[in-house]
Each structure stands twice: as structure tokens, then as C-alpha cells.
Amino acid sequence: MLRxxxxxxxxxxxxxxxxxxxxxxxGVLWLAVTLAFxxxxxxxxxxxxGHPLVHPLSxxxxxxxxxxxxxxxxxxxxxxxxxxxxxxLGPATVALAxxxxxxxxxxxxxxxxxxxxxxxxxxxxxxxxxxxxxxxNAPMAIQMTMLVKSITSPLAMETGAAIGGIPALAAVFVILxxxxxxxxxxLTYRLLNVTMPDAQGVALGAVCHAVGTSKALQxxxxxxxxxxxxxxxxxxxxxxxxxxxL
Amino acid sequence: MHVxxxxxxxxxxxxxxxxxxxxxxxxxLPLPGALIGLLLLLGGLLLRQRPPETVGRGAQPLLxxxxxxxxxxxxxxxxxxxxxxxxALGIALALVATTIVALGATAWFAxxxxxxxxxxx
Numbered sequence: 426m427l428r429x430x431x432x433x434x435x436x437x438x439x440x441x442x443x444x445x446x447x448x449x450x451x452g453v454l455w456l457a458v459t460l461a462f463x464x465x466x467x468x469x470x471x472x473x474x475g476h477p478l479v480h481p482l483s484x485x486x487x488x489x490x491x492x493x494x495x496x497x498x499x500x501x502x503x504x505x506x507x508x509x510x511x512x513x514l515g516p517a518t519v520a521l522a523x524x525x526x527x528x529x530x531x532x533x534x535x536x537x538x539x540x541x542x543x544x545x546x547x548x549x550x551x552x553x554x555x556x557x558x559x560x561x562n563a564p565m566a567i568q569m570t571m572l573v574k575s576i577t578s579p580l581a582m583e584t585g586a587a588i589g590g591i592p593a594l595a596a597v598f599v600i601l602x603x604x605x606x607x608x609x610x611x612l613t614y615r616l617l618n619v620t621m622p623d624a625q626g627v628a629l630g631a632v633c634h635a636v637g638t639s640k641a642l643q644x645x646x647x648x649x650x651x652x653x654x655x656x657x658x659x660x661x662x663x664x665x666x667x668x669x670x671l
Numbered sequence: 672m673h674v675x676x677x678x679x680x681x682x683x684x685x686x687x688x689x690x691x692x693x694x695x696x697x698x699x700l701p702l703p704g705a706l707i708g709l710l711l712l713l714g715g716l717l718l719r720q721r722p723p724e725t726v727g728r729g730a731q732p733l734l735x736x737x738x739x740x741x742x743x744x745x746x747x748x749x750x751x752x753x754x755x756x757x758x759a760l761g762i763a764l765a766l767v768a769t770t771i772v773a774l775g776a777t778a779w780f781a782x783x784x785x786x787x788x789x790x791x792x
Contacts, residue, residue, distance in 0.1 A: 428696075428697050429693075429697055432693050432696035433693065435696060436692055436693060459739065459742055460739065463739040463742075481738045481739070482741055482742065485738070485742050486742050486745045486746060489742060489746060490749075499749075500746050500747055500748075500749035503743065503746050504746065504747055507743040510740050510743050511743045511744065513733070513740050514705070514737075514740045514741070515704070515705045516688045516705075516708075516733055517733040517734070517737050517740055518688075518703075518706065518708070518709055519684050519685075519687045519688045519691070519705055519708040519711075519712055520733040521709055521734070522687075522709045522710075522712035522713040522716060522726075522730075523712075523716075523723060523730040523734070524734070525709075525713055526713060526716040526717065526723060529717065535785060535788055535789075536788065537788075538785055538787065539785065539788070541784055542777065542780060542781035542784050542785065545776070545780050545781070546776075546781075549776055549777060550769065550770065550774075550777070553765075553769035553773055554769045554770070554773075555765075557761060557764050557765040557769055558758070558761045558765045561758065561760060561764075563758040563762070564754065567754065571762075574765075574766070574770075575770075575773070578737075578741050578744070579705060579737075579740075580703060580705070580706060582744060583703030583705055583706070584703055584706075587701055587703060592747075593744050593745070593746075593747030593750065593751060594755070595744075596741050596747075596748075597745055597748050598762075598766060600741070600745070601766045602766055605766060605767050605771065606770050606771070606774050609770070609771045609774065610774060613771055613774055613778070614775075614778060617775050617778065619779055619782050620782075621781075621782045623781070623785050624778050624779075624781035624782035624785055625778055627777070627778070627781045627785075628777040629774070631777055632770065632774045632777055633774065635737065661706065661710070664702065664706045665702060665706070668702055669701065
């Protein structure tokens with residue numbers, strides 16, 4: 426009874442923080458700046474036919490960081506002004522249920538081998554990355570953050586926080602992983618003779634999440650559909666498994 | 672009509688998120704609240720077995736413009752810059768080399784498994 430009341434109070438107070446920081450002058454201003462740069466970044470991304478190097482996130486972030494530098498605003502201040510964007514990540518994660526539902530037939534048809542493939546990618550990618558970062562004696566927080574690099578950012582940030590990683594760093598690791606994978610996929614597949622569209626898609630989705638999925642969509646419809654499955658399944662598996670075993 | 676159904680869909684999504692957060696807070700589950708929300712929505716859609724038009728419309732803007740939502744998070748890396756620079760080599764190796772190896776190995780493995788699955792003989 427009391428717990429439920431406390432939980433509701435906590436949720437309401439978080440929500441009112443979001444409303445009050447967004448309704449302030451600085452909140453409106455920085456939201457407008459961010460969205461304006463994002464609109465430009467989208468144009469550039471589309472003009473380049475979706476090249477992963479000019480991902481809208483990197484361009485928008487660099488432009489916002491430049492304005493922050495001129496306006497002498499710290500990262501902590503910006504984060505407070507842009508709380509609404511950060512909060513919306515929650516609903517955006519929930520929205521991933523829609524593409525998962527749309528691919529449900531595919532998932533059921535391919536069944537266990539598909540799930541097994543996703544699990545291979547979902548285990549291999551973080552373990553290899555963790556191995557490397559462990560050998561270089563990086564601090565624990567960075568090691569934990571590495572473990573979530575292959576899942577979609579909203580889940581990565583929350584899971585990263587739950588296992589003692591750094592959410593902000595998780596978002597960066599995730600995006601860079603996606604960009605590397607999307608750039609390397611065509612050559613890697615050719616070298617290893619991976620020609621099956623389903624396999625190409627699953628691997629991109631499972632190892633390189635949303636950035637990989639948009640690359641897969643460019644390669645073909647089957648690749649795109651299977652990448653969505655890989656992204657969704659691995660996101661859920663990793664987010665469930667990591668907090669439980671660590 | 673479009674606007675109302677987009678809004679309704681959006682409210683359903685936010686509702687699932689808030690219920691997920693609530694459940695995590697109440698039960699001390701070690702999982703992200705948003706993940707519980709995702710599973711609730713997926714479960715609901717599968718139970719209904721109809722094309723999720725309303726929810727789909729609400730989800731569309733969130734899904735196609737997800738990138739912009741990460742800007743505050745990425746800006747936040749400024750707060751950890753010293754740690755990143757200190758471990759730059761390891762981080763670069765982990766992000767570039769192991770991602771390519773994992774991608775190739777996963778695709779190769781998936782191809783072997785899925786080809787068998789498609790020809791059940």
C-alpha cells in the first residue's frame with residue numbers, strides 16, 4: 426500500500442521536473458536549438474542517402490555542443506534544460522513493441538534457429554568488447570558500460586545504469602558500435618561469404634541495433650525485417666539477462 | 672481523425688511506460704521500467720491479434736525521430752571526458768575491432784542455422 430503510494434509520488438515528481446524544466450525560458454530555447462539542428466541534420470542525412478558517417482545524432486550533437494561552447498553552458502546545465510528529450514526515451518523504447526509485433530510471424534516461422542542466432546550475437550559482441558576493455562585495465566564503470574554497447578540506446582542506457590555503468594557513455598558506445606558495423610558490414614559479409622539475406626539482417630540488428638537496422642533496410646526488405654527482429658530480441662534478452670546475472 | 676488516433680496511440684504508449692516504471696518501483700525488479708512497458712505493449716498487441724493502427728500511428732514519430740532523443744545523453748559524455756581519454760585505446764579497440772568480429776561471426780553462424788531451418792529435411 427505504502428510502496429505503491431511512494432512509487433506514484435516518485436513518478437509524479439519526475440514528471441513535474443520534466444514539465445517545469447521544459448516550460449522555462451532556457452528549456453524552450455535549447456529545445457528549439459536542438460530541434461532546429463536536428464532538422465538540418467536530417468536533410469544532410471537524406472541527401473547523403475543515409476550514409477552512417479553522417480548519422481543525424483552525430484551532426485546534431487556536434488552542432489549543439491558548439492553552441493553550448495559559445496554560450497558557455499555546461500553539459501549538466503544542457504541536460505537539465507533538455508530533460509523532455511531525455512524523458513521521451515522511455516516511451517520511445519516502449520514503441521519498439523510495434524515493429525516487434527509486425528515481425529511476429531517472421532519470428533515464429535524461423536523459430537529456435539533465429540533466436541539462437543540472436544543469442545550468439547548478443548553474447549559474442551559484449552563479451553569480446555568486455556574482454557578487450559578488461560585487458561586494458563579500464564575502470565569498472567567503463568567495463569560495465571561496454572557490456573550494453575550492442576543493444577538499442579534507450580535500453581542500453583537504462584540497463585547500463587542498472588548494472589553500474591555510465592548511461593551517457595553507453596549512448597555513445599552504442600552509436601559508435603552501430604556506425605562501425607554499418608560501415609564494415611558489406612565487406613565483412615563478402616569476405617565470409619554470407620549471402621543469405623536473413624542472416625545478413627539478423628547479425629546487423631543483433632550486433633548493431635538501430636543504426637545497423639537502417640543499413641539492413643538499405644540492403645533489402647528481408648534484411649530490414651530480420652534486423653528489426655535481431656534488434657528487438659537482443660535488446661530484450663540483454664536487458665533481462667545482464668541485471669539478473671550481474 | 673488522424674490527429675486523435677495518433678494522440679490516443681501515443682497516450683497508450685506513455686501509459687505502458689508509466690505502468691512499467693510503477694511496477695519496477697513497487698517490486699524492486701532489477702529491470703528497466705521501459706522494458707517492462709515494451710513487454711506489456713507487445714503482450715497486449717499479441718492478445719488483440721489485430722493490426723495495431725492507433726498504437727502504430729502513435730509509435731511512428733517516436734521511432735523515426737529517436738535519434739534526437741539521444742542528444743542530451745551524448746552531450747553528457749562531456750562529464751566523463753577524462754575517463755574516456757584515459758582509456759581511449761581500449762575503448763577504440765573494443766568498439767571497432769570486436770564489433771566487426773562479432774558481426775561477421777554472428778552472420779556466418781546465423782547463415783548456417785537459418786539455411787537448415789528453411790530446408791527442413
